[in-house]
Amino acid sequence: MKVVIFPPNSLILADLIERKGHEPLVIQREIRKKVTSAEIDSPPLNITEEEPIAGLKYAAIEVPSGVRGRMAIFGPLIDEADAAIIMEDAPFGFGCVGCARTNELCMFNIRKKNIPVLEVKYPTSREETMELVNKINEFLDSLEDKNG
Amino acid sequence: MSPAKNLNQTESRDNSSGEDENPQKTEENQETKPDKACDEQITRMFILGPSANISSTELVRKLHMMELPLTIKTTCYGAAISGDKDAVMNAVGEIRKVDPYNIFTKDRGFPPGDPRRCRAKRGGAREGFHQLEKEFELLDDVSKALKNPRKVKIKKIDKISPDEFRVIAENCK
Helix, strand or coil: CEEEEECCCCHHHHHHHHHCCCEEECHHHHHHHHHCCCCCCCCCCCCCCHHHHHHHHCCCCCCCHHHHHHHHHHHHHHHHCCEEEEEECCCCCCHHHCCHHHHHHHHHHHHCCCCCEEEEECCCCHHHHHHHHHHHHHHHHHHHHHHC | CCCCCCCCCCCCEEECCCHHHCHHHHHHHHHHCHHHHHHHEEEEEEEECCCCCCCHHHHHHHHHHCCCCEEEEECCCEEEEEEEHHHHHHHHHHHHHHCCCCEEEEEECCCCCCCCCCHHHHCCCCHHHHHHHHHHHHHHHHHHHHHCCCCCCCCCCCCCCHHHHHHHHHHHC
16 A cells, blocks of 8 residues: 655655555655756756646645645645555654645645544654554554455 | 764765666656656665664675666665666665664665765755654664564544534633
């Protein structure tokens, strides 16, 4: 199954999903499409004027273009997903994940999609980390059962 | 060993020879079939956990020994490989077997050594490194959890009814 993750570039989430034989939908995959096309050759042009237009599918015109531009990248991943894992309070504020409003919109879109969603908190201790990993594995196993 | 401590280490870039591995060579294909080319050429990062049995040098040696048509780059956190999807996934599967609980992998958008992101050209850590550094702190615990799996119950969060919500709101007054 295709599992979308949030934060969309998390190493731990993507790795655990792959270990269980599912496909993680990560932002790197979308970024690769942008940066390997011939006409875009230098930052910060990874997002062109086309993206805010594409982002209109996910956010209204009044929404800042930065949010719509980001949604043009995150949106297709959410559309494609069969399940989702959200890790809240993750201390990642860098690069393309650094917009709080986009993050809220992404989580809203995931929750309203009516797919199996696991919501966990970013761990701060060894116990919490071990519980997080076990919860994720349990969730992924349950997806396998549903999938037959 | 923290990746941050090794940030200033020299990176070596190795091609395991062969003309097909040059990312420039695929540009013609990308122009005509961008989506297909993107699917075929992928980049993966190998991140060694703090308790890994092998070093990044050994990891790169093992990757070379596979004789797959890959671009291989040694990095402070492990290695980055780039090439055809089949070859890359083959290498991922083989390398995971070396130390299943301590080798982690992740997709990467930019090819290895890309001048737009590579710190050798730009200076400073590349954007994704900060997150990698943060998640690296948890990898030891993650590998321990993978070694000793436990059954846990996932609490399902249900939506509350408007009446329940009204009661909660009134109690908050």
